[in-house]
Amino acid sequence: MATTPFDFYTAQIDTFKKQLKNSKKKLFASSMLRLALFLLACYGVYFYFGDAKMVMGVLIVGIALFLFLISRHSDLSFHKKLLQKLIALNEKELKALLRNVVDFPDGNEFEEHDHFYSQDIDLFGKGSFYQYLNRTATQDGAKKLAEKLKSNGINNIQSKQRAVKELSEKASWRQNFTAYASISKTETSTGEVIGLLQKHTFFVPKLMWILPIVFTLLSLIVFTSYFMDIIGEMQLLLWFIIGLGITGFYVKKINGLSQQASKIQDVFQQYQHLLLQIEQADFVSEELQNLQKKIAVTSKKASYIAKQFSKRLDALDQRNNFLFGIFANAFLLWDLYQCFYIEQWMVEYSKKAEEWFEVIAEMDAINSLATFAFNHPQYTFPQITSEKAVLEATNFVHPLLDPAKAVTNNFKIESQQFYIITGANMAGKSTFLRTVSLGIVMANMGLPVCATSFRYSPIKLITSMRTTDSLTDDESYFFSELKRLKFIVDAITTDNYFIILDEILKGTNSTDKAIGSRKFIEKLVSSHSTGIIATHDLSLCEVANTLPDVKNYYFDAEIIDDELFFDYTIKTGVAKNMNASFLLKKMKIVD
Known part of the structure; x- marks a missing residue:
């Protein structure tokens, strides 16, 4: 095994x-x-x-x-x-x-520049966590996975964990689901499909539920009579023309429906298999069972209903085979028969189809989360707690770092505490901030995190780490940063957030920056917020002398034999060694 x-x-x-x-x-x-x-x-x-x-x-x-x-x-x-x-x-x-994930979509289209944390922690784009995580095989599933990453929701985390754990243990089921979803790439989105189904103008008269059947029986009688020499070729030809004439009366509207059918046929061909996979699974967790229940709302199985519709769409598509189309419509009224049942299906199931698509998208997204958990058995699912410690992790590291080279850290922060982190350039401050940020996002999604233990009191995340100026909006770098800080201040007045900041107020002079940064931290602490700020401004560490909830930590750098060394380990206290001047000389930028 x-x-x-x-x-x-x-x-x-x-x-x-x-x-x-x-x-x-x-x-x-x-x-x-x-x-x-x-x-x-x-x-x-x-x-x-x-x-x-x-x-x-x-x-x-x-x-x-x-x-x-x-x-x-x-x-x-x-x-x-x-x-x-x-x-x-x-x-x-x-x-x-x-760690080669170039074959997977990077989700760059889901990036939001004004999101709570998306842009700061490389959620989307080349080499992003989305690309590392994404195993979705449907358009809706990819979108749903992105929504989960950006949701910032903290409800039902343990229920999410149980769903991810259960599905991670069903490796064969997960692979079959993805394979069925990958066989054909649908060009029409499910949103377009629902629009076509619900906005269709019906044209087939109710008589058509029986007329094609009667006409087919009469055609059998005509053929039998012909083979028994009761009628001749002229009578057979006349019957042929009558059949084509009945169909021809509706041909323009049939052509319109046929064009719509060709757009949605692949979707139902694909989704019938996915619905069947979900129906046949033996799920235990509440979240997965609820998804099953959403598609089990009729006496007939959703997969059977979708399959029958797919067959009708395929049957109508056969009209494009010239010989079949001519003879089937002449003797069976083929097109009208298929159009009648396609329209009947639309009346009865178009609204239910919308729910089926939503369930499949959700399952496709959870499938990605479960595959991530399966691929990382050494990761741990966060232990959800309501204790004072917001986050307590041992051997904690960023999941995108090479485990053979990455340095792990132990870390604990309690509610309403604020940590100031100092350190030399390249010592690991920004990486650590992204590690904590992504750990919170992963925990809120129900994912296991890269740590040997992880105790967590659920909290939403908000960051300011990568502010840029905007030529199109005529905004300076400094003004963009002020807007981001204002966004954070407004957010924490309505909800509880874990705040992560990296070198704020970079767009102003040192003295002004020091005064402004200190006042901003004092404001955050007075609002009983929890968070971390990384800075090169050592004067900011003096805040800890007057505010007991502020703690100082640092990442160290050493110069040994004219070489720079980092241990990438977080320590209590204030950084003493800086390296900007050394690096400028080392790279022969200055003397």
Whole structure:
């Protein structure tokens, strides 16, 4: 039995490659069988050439068998694609274990510059945490995952953890879900699908629930009469024209619906499999069970309903096959029959489909969280507490750092405490701030964090670490920073936040900066906020002398034998060694 993620993915690849080899053999046999049937039908037409009835009989039987073989071949081809997706999925996971995630979308489109923390902690973009975390296979799932990262919500964390833990243990289920979602990339969003379903103008009369059936039975009688020499070719041709005439009366509206159907067909082809995966799963956690319940609101299963609709859409699409379209509409009123049931489905299920799409998006997002937990068995799920300590972690480190090189830290901060962190350039201050920030985001999402222990009293996060000026908005760097600080002050008047600041008021002179920074910290402390500020201004550390809730910490740097060394370990106190002058000389920028 596989004991590590690496072993699991390697074993999965071996298994699926063997299955793929067998699948290819079946596909080849299926192709040969279709070829044999085609040659046999051609021989039958040649052998009975001159006998119109026998030739027609051979063609009818041959076409019926050929359609059956096409359907069977399509199923085999789908299974082959599924296996290929499963192999590719496991190969990408092996690369991800080596911290190579370039194959996964980076979510750059979800970045928000005015968000509470998104821009400061590299949530989105190349090399971001979103790219490291993302395993979604649907557009809605990708969007839902981004929403979870940005939600800043602190409710039901333990329920979220149970869902992530449970799904992380269902590795095969997770992979099947992702593979089914990946087989076909839908060009139409679910939002567009819902719009098309709910805004459709209905045109098929109710009579069409029975007329095509009656017309089909009459067509069988006409064919039987023709083969029994009761009627001749002219009567058969007249019936052919009548069928086309009935269909032709609605052809413009049928064409419109057919165009809509072609846009949404792939969505339901994909989502029927995903709904079935969710229905068949044996979930225990409340959050996952609630998702199952949302799609189980009718006597029929949602997957069956979606599958039937997908079949109707596919059946209507067959009209684009010229010969089939002509004869099926002439003798079966094919288009009208399919359009009637498509419209009936829209009336009954279009609103439910919206809920199904939402459930699939949520499951796709949770699937990513569960895969992250599975890939990091050494991580720990935060222990949620209501004690005074807001965050207490041991061997705490940023998940995007190489574990072979990263230096871990022990860290504890209590409610209403504010830490001032000083240290030399490149000593690890900003990395530590991002470690704490991302740890809070991960904990709030229900994810395990990169630590051996993590006690946590849930709190929302707000940061100011990466302010930029704006030429388009005609804003200076300093004014942009003031706006961000005002944003923080306004936020903490309405809710409780963990505040993380990196070198505030950088856009003004040293004296003004020192005075302003001190007053800002005093304001935050007086509001009973909790947080951390990193600074190079050692005078700011004097605040701890007058405010007992302010504590000083630092990251150290040493110059040994004209070389700079960092231990990246947080310590109590104020930094004594700075390195700007040394680096300027070392890089021969100054003498």
